[in-house]
Amino acid sequence: ITETTTINTLLEAATFNFNGNPSLIPMWGVLKVTPDDKVLMHENGFPNPLPDIYLLRAMAKVEVIMKDTEHAITSIAVENYNDTGYCVPAGYDTATDTRNLDRNDVFRATSNINSGASSFIANESVVTENDKNYKCYTIYVPEYKNMQEDEDGKSAAVAHPSRIAIQVDEKTDKTYYIYYGTAGKETEWNIVRNHIYRYTITAVNTAVDVHLTLEYMVMDWTNVANPDLTFGNEDGKVLESERENNSGN
Numbered sequence: 001i002t003e004t005t006t007i008n009t010l011l012e013a014a015t016f017n018f019n020g021n022p023s024l025i026p027m028w029g030v031l032k033v034t035p036d037d038k039v040l041m042h043e044n045g046f047p048n049p050l051p052d053i054y055l056l057r058a059m060a061k062v063e064v065i066m067k068d069t070e071h072a073i074t075s076i077a078v079e080n081y082n083d084t085g086y087c088v089p090a091g092y093d094t095a096t097d098t099r100n101l102d103r104n105d106v107f108r109a110t111s112n113i114n115s116g117a118s119s120f121i122a123n124e125s126v127v128t129e130n131d132k133n134y135k136c137y138t139i140y141v142p143e144y145k146n147m148q149e150d151e152d153g154k155s156a157a158v159a160h161p162s163r164i165a166i167q168v169d170e171k172t173d174k175t176y177y178i179y180y181g182t183a184g185k186e187t188e189w190n191i192v193r194n195h196i197y198r199y200t201i202t203a204v205n206t207a208v209d210v211h212l213t214l215e216y217m218v219m220d221w222t223n224v225a226n227p228d229l230t231f232g233n234e235d236g237k238v239l240e241s242e243r244e245n246n247s248g249n
Contacts, residue, residue: 008093011087011088011092011093012086012088014086014087014088015084015085015086015087015110016058016084016085016087016142017083017084018081018082018083018084018085018114018118018141018142019140020078020118020120020123020139020140020141021120021122021123021138021139021140022059022140025057025058025059025140026057026058026059026085026087027055027056027057027058028055028056028058028087028088028089028092028098029053029054029055029056029098030053030092030095030096030097030098031051031052031053031054031096031097031098032096032097033051053098054097054098054099054223055098056089056098056101056106056193056194057193057194057221058085058086058087058088058089058142058143058193058194059085059140059141059142059143059193060140060141060142060143060191060192060193060194060195060196060197061138061139061140061195061196061197061221062078062138062139062140062141062164062196062197062198062199063136063137063138063196063197063198063199064076064136064137064138064164064166064178064199064200064201065127065134065135065136065137065198065199065200065201066134066135066136066137066201067134067200067201067202068201068202068203068204069134070204071169071204072135072168072169073121073135073137073166073167073168073201074121074167074168074169074170074171075119075121075165075166075167075172076119076120076121076137076164076165076166076167077117077118077119077120077121077164077165078117078118078120078139078141078162078163078164078165079115079116079117079162079163079164079165080113080114080115080144080160080161080162080163081113081114081118081141081142081144081162082109082110082111082112082113082114082141082142082143082144083112083113083114083142084110084112084142085109085110085142085143085193086108086109086110086142086143088108089101089106089107089108089193090105090106090107090108091105103192103194103195103220104192106192106193106194107143107190107192107193108143108193109142109143109144109145109190109191110142110143111145113160115160117165118139120137120138120139121137123137123138123139124136124137125138141162141191142191143190143191143192143193144162144190144191145158145190146158146161146162146180146187146188146189146190146191147187147188147189147190157186157187157188158187161179161180161187162180162191163177163178163179163180163187164177164178164199165177166178166201168204176204178199180197184199189218194220194221195218195219195220195221196217196218196219196220196221197217197218198217198218198219199215200215200217202215
């Protein structure tokens with residue numbers, strides 16, 4: 001730490017690189033603790049027992065589930081995304097408990113925009129609903145600013161909002177686009193950390209130029225309780241055997 005650098009400025013500048021299928025996800029959390037009858041302090045200053053510290057994942061998770069069994073996704077990619085993301089959210093410097101941060105107020109995106117496309121066709125898994133199996137394609141992305149205020153102070157989409165491009169049945173002459181908005185047809189929301197954006201395609205009409213028929217859901221990422229989370233050994237390094245368990249995926 002140099003003479004002109006503070007912990008806060010180091011935190012503000014800390015970024016991570018985009019990886020659509022990461023083994024580790026940056027997380028951040030805070031809790032201000034004061035000694036009282038419920039939190040007893042040891043001589044070294046740490047409370048015993050240490051209260052739970054809730055963490056926010058610094059990435060968003062995007063899922064596309066294909067339920068139209070008559071068609072198959074043969075190409076899927078995210079277009080317009082940030083090559084980097086900030087590790088800490090907005091409001092980190094005044095927060096005393098992660099749970100008090102509003103999920104939309106934590107939005108803090110970089111402007112390191114990549115206007116290309118990143119395929120995630122290989123990130124395939126299977127989800128089961130009502131005893132039926134469907135293919136699910138997943139990608140993890142840093143936060144992205146999709147919305148801005150126009151001259152009248154109203155919310156409007158940026159020039160190049162993030163979107164998902166899909167082709168089906170090896171037909172490369174037709175690309176379907178899904179946006180971050182109602183039914184995926186328009187851009188209405190930013191991509192915010194610790195959220196899951198789940199698109200469920202229920203029908204594909206290849207005969208006419210129409211949008212995919214899909215269901216769209218945005219939700220907070222499910223809480224994961226892991227009281228045995230290990231942040232590092234005495235030397236500060238994480239054991240390889242711990243990486244899988246502590247990845248936050």
